[in-house]
Amino acid sequence: AQSVSQHNHHVILSEAASLELGCNYSYGGTVNLFWYVQYPGQHLQLLLKYFSGDPLVKGIKGFEAEFIKSKFSFNLRKPSVQWSDTAEYFCAVSKGTNAGKSTFGDGTTLTVKP
Amino acid sequence: DTGVSQDPRHKITKRGQNVTFRCDPISEHNRLYWYRQTLGQGPEFLTYFQNEAQLEKSRLLSDRFSAERPKGSFSTLEIQRTEQGDSAMYLCASSLGGRAADTQYFGPGTRLTVL
Numbered sequence: 001a002q003s004v005s006q007h008n009h010h011v012i013l014s015e016a017a018s019l020e021l022g023c024n025y026s027y028g029g030t031v032n033l034f035w036y037v038q039y040p041g042q043h044l045q046l047l048l049k050y051f052s053g054d055p056l057v058k059g060i061k062g063f064e065a066e067f068i069k070s071k072f073s074f075n076l077r078k079p080s081v082q083w084s085d086t087a088e089y090f091c092a093v094s095k096g097t098n099a100g101k102s103t104f105g106d107g108t109t110l111t112v113k114p
Numbered sequence: 115d116t117g118v119s120q121d122p123r124h125k126i127t128k129r130g131q132n133v134t135f136r137c138d139p140i141s142e143h144n145r146l147y148w149y150r151q152t153l154g155q156g157p158e159f160l161t162y163f164q165n166e167a168q169l170e171k172s173r174l175l176s177d178r179f180s181a182e183r184p185k186g187s188f189s190t191l192e193i194q195r196t197e198q199g200d201s202a203m204y205l206c207a208s209s210l211g212g213r214a215a216d217t218q219y220f221g222p223g224t225r226l227t228v229l
Contacts, residue, residue, distance in 0.1 A: 044220040090156050104156030
């Protein structure tokens with residue numbers, strides 16, 4: 001069964017610091033990769049996704065992620081975080097060309113200090 | 115608001131009671147998913163539908179859980195004889211389906227507390 005691992009459970013940064021959140025998955029076939037964000041009191045929202053093509057994917061609010069197939073990784077980055085980026089971030093994977101269920105990591109809580 | 119909606123948002127019940135949750139997907143979406151999320155963990159897949167057909171069900175889902183999507187629109191998730199371990203956030207998501215770039219849109223969830 002596929003699994004998703006997010007290495008950092010809680011990250012604390014100051015505003016303007018750079019962010020990188022790690023995500024590794026275990027499935028060896030064709031995958032679709034997602035990062036979701038959950039702001040306090042809100043529901044899950046899609047930040048960005050990769051399904052094919054350019055492995056560097058840009059999403060909303062200045063986030064980007066890079067798919068490195070050889071490392072089974074899909075790390076999320078942002079060059080300069082803001083206080084409003086405080087949230088929980090989830091990496092997710094679905095497999096195949098007819099994507100069905102997603103398997104999620106356990107999330108990383110990001111706290112940005114003003 | 116034309117997003118995914120769920121009802122109720124909160125449910126408190128006593129152990130042994132039955133509960134039913136409803137999900138209304140985005141109107142043109144063919145696929146509907148149910149997930150469960152407990153504190154400190156990511157959403158865990160329960161089941162999903164393509165129109166009214168239930169295509170996959172997690173092995174983690176006991177016989178006490180049943181889901182339906184009778185007309186291919188809204189869906190219900192029923193838990194019979196609830197246990198304290200069923201306490202969680204139950205999330206519904208919907209998507210267009212049928213392609214690799216399929217994106218799931220999540221509802222606000224129903225938080226279940228079993229006393």
